[in-house]
Amino acid sequence: MNDARPVGEPGPLDVRIARKAFTAASGERLDVLRDLAFTLRHSEVGALVGPSGCGKTTTLRIVAGLDSAFEGTIHRPPAGKLGMVFQDPRLLPWRTVEDNVRLVAPNIAETELTALFAVLELDAHRAHFPGELSLGLARRVALARAFAVEPDLLLLDEPFVSLDAALAVRMRQQLVSLVDKRAMTTLLVTHDLEEAVRLADRVFLLSARPAKIVADIPLATPRRLRTEVDVAAMLADLSRRVNGGPAA
């Protein structure tokens, strides 16, 4: 039962993974995910948070339809156009920044593209090749590419990992402004609690391997209205839950 295709009925992103296993080089079967299930409403932003190596990226790849060797079902939003930002930028080195974006979004209007590049501060780099960009810039191009297709489902795999803190903060703000512009269901994978609190409407805490959801936490105040005090309070609450280690 490897049903990873989108189903015709309108609705949320519904993920039910009964089991996902890898076979190690030694031949032994290793369960990565076990009974991992969650639902994300239309236009909601969800964050999968968990320790390194717990299977977050695996989950995201299954949702993206890149991995169909699992037991369970995935229902993606109907007619779902997919946009994804991988952990590494995955740009085509032989195409300029602009041509990388246009490749996946050939019909994008010039005004939209200009606006997108403006928000992500990429105007000056349109004609550059990826080999000429820093990692932070390349990450932003990957973001631009994902937004350019006007996705119904946006998947982000630790998009800001290994960037310096100041840049990560700026990019987070850029991401929030883009997500708020257009209703799209967004699933974010991160190990950074603060990132989750600042970006998400709902946080899913994952256990260690084999991963399952140990807590489904809606963040009450809408993202736009969250003050620094709210963020701090949510963060404290989340940290307590993570470190308290609620029994699975």
Next chain:
Amino acid sequence: MLRLASLVLFVAIWWVASLFAGAQMLPGPERVLAKIIDEARAGELFFQIGVTLLRVFFAFTLAMVVGTAIGLLMGRFRLVDRLGDPWLIVLLNLPALVIIVLAFIWGGLTEIAAVLAVAVNKLPNAVVTVREGARALDAGLDEMAQVFALPRWKALRHVVLPQLAPYIAAAARSGLSLVWKIVLIVELLGRPNGVGFEIGIAFQLFDVTLILAYALAFVVVILAIETLLVQPIERRASRWRTRTA
């Protein structure tokens, strides 16, 4: 500048050697040049080289297109690779002469048989090189193309082929030199014209001047194609690479 000096040195050695060997065995550069001008005036030179170039063009194009397709399939699908590998090894090691003679026997002394014989000789070389490239394709970029639902031809053209470009260029390079060599043998054995045919005649007449005249004219044409066509294309294909020097 250094290349020019090296060329001058070559001509000088040739000239000195011709003094020792005698005009019959090794005619000097001036006699060969005079012969080239003679043949060019008669129109013979351009016709024969033109005919040979046409054969090279068709055989090369055929071998590259088919070879790239097969190499890509073999590199991407294990089943195809395992099925095709024994064939490839046979073709790689089969002497060119066997393929040429069989082509003429089965296809008659025709233009199609000649071009096919050359193409088949070059084919395994292209397959092996492109297969290596297809094995090294970036899985991450494939996934990117899949996630963003790029149509198949678009993914092939913009994601896969550019990754294969260096391998295709290498196959073209080594393949072109192979094709030059084999075309002449094919012409010698079964065609009534072309540089190979001309050299065959000169061999029977023991006319070393004529042999060298055609060989030299041919080399000049190859060098021209290399500098004016192959190298600019390679430069353009790799302009996105950041310069290191």
